[in-house]
Amino acid sequence: MNIENKVLLDKNSSAKIFNWLNMCVFLVSGLFASVAQAQLSKTIESITKTHQINIAYRDAPPFSYAASDGKVVGYVIDLCNVIVSDISKHLNIPDLKVNYIENKYLPERDALLRQKKVDMICSVNANVNEWKTIADYSSPYTYSYTRFATLKNKKISSIDQLAGHTVSVTSGSVDALALNQTNRELGLNLFVMTTPTMEKAFELMRSGKTSAAFINDISLKEIIEAQSDKNLFSISDKGVGKPQFFVILLPHDDTEFKSLVNQSLCKIRKSPDFGKIHDIWFNEPIPYLKLNLQTPYSKEMDKVLTQFDDCLRTGR
Template sequence: MRKIALSLLTLGSLLSWSTASADMTSVTLQSVSKTGKIRLGYREAEPPFSYQLPSGEVVGFSIDLCKRVVDHIRQHLKLEKLDIEYVMATPATRFILMKTGNIDIECAATTNTAERRKTVDFSYPNFMTATQFVSRSDDHISSMKDLTGRSVTSASGTVNIDQLNQINRQRKLNIAVIPTKNNEESFDLVVSGRASAFVMDGILLAAMVAQTPDPSKYALSEETLSDPEPYGLMLRHGDTTFKTLVNESLREVFAGDDIKTLYGKWFTSPIPPSNMNLNLPMSAALKKAYASPVEFND
């Protein structure tokens, strides 16, 4: 009996040593364990995924997912407390902030692509959306062909502006592409009439339109510039131990009722600060992604 007890004790020690050894290979976990702090990248205005309320509080669907991941990391590292530091990241700065170690997880709406996976990593997909464009209803623009010879805007550093440029070249539409620093600038160009359309992820465009005083003034295209593409939490490239831990946490969220609660909170209910409601039921593709999480590999 004593031999069995000693064997179990030895096994437990080996498992603990193995976990600690794996943690030591993770740059992110080393930093988090040493400082007792984890840095989350967020967007200033990207509802319902990641945005800042007038009070200064950072909220959103991606933020809630990240909070659950943070608690999972805290338990894994056996810390009584793990502080969160929020770092504002724009489409143009998010990759730089990740590569330089200024953020540990980006909690926003960033598309997971093969090109991006060369320099950063991503968690399991947490949402899917296609690229569309928004225009003023009075302009009666319904297709990319209608944008021939017009000015069209999109934010720099996004997949969307690359897709716009590619279609512009392939179809010879002679579109004057206007790059901006962020989505707000692009939408303002359409509102003011300085651009005929704004190309971006459909879900983000729908959210921006819903926040305007009169959403009927704007039309979201039925035509898409891409197939539905996955969003993921962006992580440091090559930190496999940390990515595995993040995915373990997300798998737990996706497997239970928690994901249904979170999705309902941000996509089918009024959200702060203006009680906007996207009324967007969970798609079949997204349900499948949650039921069987798949990691994208090259």
């Protein structure tokens, strides 16, 4: 990812992020009394013993990325930082250290989970059934659809026009799952080239080696906005498959730790200012970058997210 060499945040954006996160920490204080009585989980035991928590991330703005000064930032990173602050208070570990582990390629994610090298994966991950054998999921915090990008001069606007073509997608991604299912259901006879990153899938399309690149629409818009010749590309109007609900990946079968994470995340989700936190990353210049995705939090987004979000239904 081409990160702009801008080290200092815009003062207004920085102040907004600081204020909203402090607000969220205040709101979630005192939520963990019931969980405290439960037997400590292995994850909590490890955190208590080492005074450290391990968080994996991928280079996927605006969700998570390492800026030019090495600082790990992003929308879901902000949410995870609030959760870490709450866990620190709950466990009475004021010096709790966060170790960020770069999950450079998607296939590495599964190994990190199976080998229990991370406590949370804070990046672009959806709550699909295929991963439930190796991870638990937090409540969802946003959603998107898989869409495809093409060169405008190819004049491809629907997936039916791609029948028999070669397309690209990130290996092991929810986009690959959606693409493969659609390919089977519609009998498109697509030849699918898999890549280790979203950027490489896009580059194959850009170079003409594939006719289309399938990527979640949020990341796809960010990738195109970062191109100097962004007007050469188009994004499909219709999504492929069902909505992808993004979650934080957690250790498998650790219900106590999952409960701590969800209590914090759900309180943020229920806050009337949740949309404003979203807009810091999606409707303003992305910190450290020159990009603005111009995607404000809308009533439609809130309606879709609430429909599949158990936070508001359970009252957590």
